[in-house]
Amino acid sequence: MSLIAVIAVFAGVFAWRDVSGQQAASNTAPTEVVRQEHVRIATLLPFAADQLLEMGVKPVCVPGLRGRTPEAWDGIPTVQLDHSAGPNLEQLIAAQPEYIVTGAVYAQFMPQIASITKAKVILMDVDSISSVTEHMTTLGRISGRSERARELIDLLEARLAVPMEIGDSDRVDVLAIFGTPHSFYAFLPDSYLGDLVQHAGGRMGPNGLVSHKIYRGLAPLSMEMVIDYDPDLLLVLFHGPEETSRAMFEGDPLWASLSAVNDDRMHFISDDLYAMRPGMKLDEAIRQIRGYVQGVSVQSQ
DSSP: OOHHHHHHHTTTTSOOOOSSOOOOOSSSSOOOOBOSSSOOEEEOOHHHHHHHHHTTBOOSBEEOOSSOOOGGGTTSOEEOEETTTEEOHHHHHHHOOSEEEEOGGGGGGHHHHHHHHOOEEEEOOOOSHHHHHHHHHHHHHHHTOHHHHHHHHHHHHHHOOOOOOOOGGGSEEEEEEEEETTEEEEEOTTSHHHHHHHHTTEEEOOTTOOOOSSSTTEEEOOHHHHHHHOOSEEEEEOSSOHHHHHHHHHHSHHHHTSHHHHTTOEEEOOHIIIIISTTTTHHHHHHHHHHHHHHHHHHHO
């Protein structure tokens, strides 16, 4: 499978910006799922599906994911997504939604879908820490669960680590890539992962990258740029076993020339946490990225 095809599977992590939105924390008190008695919400965004269920709202459909599907989604109809053809229209019509929540990557298909389904479309992009709670607020409002959304936001915010107050000269240079050693993209500073790195005291680079036209938050870069940047910390999101991924990078002479690879400052991160369902388990993601960044800071002292 080509890298672009794999990126399409994750179409949502890299560029989901919202017209309104919210998010919740995962390990919260159990919620009783409400039957679809009032508002019918179709979500094409994994983040929104997770958060609605946390609020006790069962979506009329969820996005079809490649690979493992969250247990909480069992029994909910799915809508298949294609980055070039858009959401499956027949499946959306069958769900009879009043609202459709989707990422901006599918925005071009929404006017026609809204016209046919008569549903209101809400675009959401999980592209920063603050966007998580903003989107949670919106999901609570449209589902009639604003009070529960506020409870979940309060629980989440109580667990979040405060941002690291660090001067620019003391920040750790971070390169975060999606892909393989021979076909990859870099996460940009204005991506969800980029905001986590900034929050943790790092600085996403290198400078001067231009975002992909469709998958905002990702940018192509050359191996020459990677070598020239020589980051303090290398984060890799690669769809495959970590052992295999690590062997591929360490076995490539160009990647092996990086100090981050040689000095054990390369870490493989979860596609579920940072790509497939970004925003879910936000507190866990912040702790993990902060640990990686602080680990580099300790080594440099």
